[in-house]
Amino acid sequence: xxxxxxxxxxxxxxxxxxxxxxxxxxxxxxxxxxxxxxxxxxxxxxxxxxxxxxxxxxxxxxxxxxxxxxxxxxxxxxxxxxxxxxxxxxxxxxxxxxxxxxxxxxxxxxxxxxxxxxxxxxxxxxxxxxxxxxxxxxxxxxxxxxxxxxxxxxxxxxxxxxxxxxxxxxxxxxxxxxxxxxxxxxxxxxxxxxxxxxxxxxxxxx
Numbered sequence: 218x219x220x221x222x223x224x225x226x227x228x229x230x231x232x233x234x235x236x237x238x239x240x241x242x243x244x245x246x247x248x249x250x251x252x253x254x255x256x257x258x259x260x261x262x263x264x265x266x267x268x269x270x271x272x273x274x275x276x277x278x279x280x281x282x283x284x285x286x287x288x289x290x291x292x293x294x295x296x297x298x299x300x301x302x303x304x305x306x307x308x309x310x311x312x313x314x315x316x317x318x319x320x321x322x323x324x325x326x327x328x329x330x331x332x333x334x335x336x337x338x339x340x341x342x343x344x345x346x347x348x349x350x351x352x353x354x355x356x357x358x359x360x361x362x363x364x365x366x367x368x369x370x371x372x373x374x375x376x377x378x379x380x381x382x383x384x385x386x387x388x389x390x391x392x393x394x395x396x397x398x399x400x401x402x403x404x405x406x407x408x409x410x411x412x413x414x415x416x417x418x419x420x421x422x423x
Contacts, residue, residue, distance in 0.1 A: 219282045219294070225269050225301035230313035234267060241267035241299055243320040246352075248307040248327070248340060249273075251400055253281030255325055258396030260300045266320070267299050271307040278304050308345065317354035326400050326411070329365035341372045343379070350381030355420040360395065364404035364411040372414065382416035389413075 229236040233244055243266040250256040256270040272278050281302070286294030303310050327340050336342070341361060349359060359382060363369050369387075376384045391397065392413055404411055 219286055219296070220278065220302060220304065222296060223282075223300060223302045225303045225310075227310065227313055230310060231315065233269065233314060233318055236269075236301055237267040237299055239298065241265055243267070244269070244318060245321045245323065246307065246311070246314075246319055247271060247323040247325070249277075249324065250281060251277050251325065251398060253277065253284055254398045255323070255396045256281065256300070257284060257297075259323075260297045262396075264299055267301070269301045269303055269310070271303040271305070271310065273304070273306055278302065307340075308348070311345075311348050311352050314352045316351050317357075319353045319357060321358045321360065322349060322353060323360045325360075325362050325398060326364060326404070327368065329363070329368040336371065339368065339371060341368070341375050343375055346375065346379045346381060350379075350418060353418045355418050357418045359414075359416040359418070361414040361416070362391075362395070362401070362411055364401070364409040366409075369412050372412075376414070376416070381418060383419050384414070384416050387412040387414045 225236055234240050245266055245268050247256050247268060247270045250270045250272045256268060260268050270281070285296060324340055353359060361372060363372060376382065389410060389412065391401065392415065395413065401411060
């Protein structure tokens with residue numbers, strides 16, 4: 218099976234770079250990789266960066282794995298050495314990682330949870346920002362993309378109230394270095410305008 222060959226285990230969180238062979242120079246985490254297009258493009262473009270790709274939905278995990286190996290080659294097919302998969306909620310993993318262990322984190326088009334009573338489930342949430350900031354090293358980045366107006370407005374408010382990241386105005390066109398996804402194409406075709414944030418972890422707030 219392919220997933221066991223790529224699965225990141227919580228026991229590896231104390232030394233996450235040690236989960237990769239060869240040991241990479243940098244470490245990124247992608248939260249909610251969807252169909253896997255963005256994660257795989259990043260893995261191919263940055264071979265010296267280890268990527269832990271997180272996804273809770275089985276359809277997304279299967280989609281990514283199907284892109285990696287042909288049917289029948291699940292146990293023997295060649296896999297990217299700089300990719301690991303966390304098939305669960307990313308938040309326990311983030312809490313288990315050492316402080317300042319991530320060079321970057323990616324959150325692409327998260328579920329908006331548009332109803333007010335569901336706001337606490339949003340990944341961009343005051344309760345999560347400090348945990349993300351703890352795991353990202355000073356100068357590291359947090360990339361966020363959303364096409365949902367409710368989530369966009371919520372993100373603006375949450376980021377304005379936190380001291381950990383420098384927050385420039387979001388871009389209205391996908392920045393260079395952000396591989397496209399099928400979800401983005403569907404959002405644009407439906408008339409929605411994605412916003413793209415690239416936050417930098419500052420050194421002042423701890």
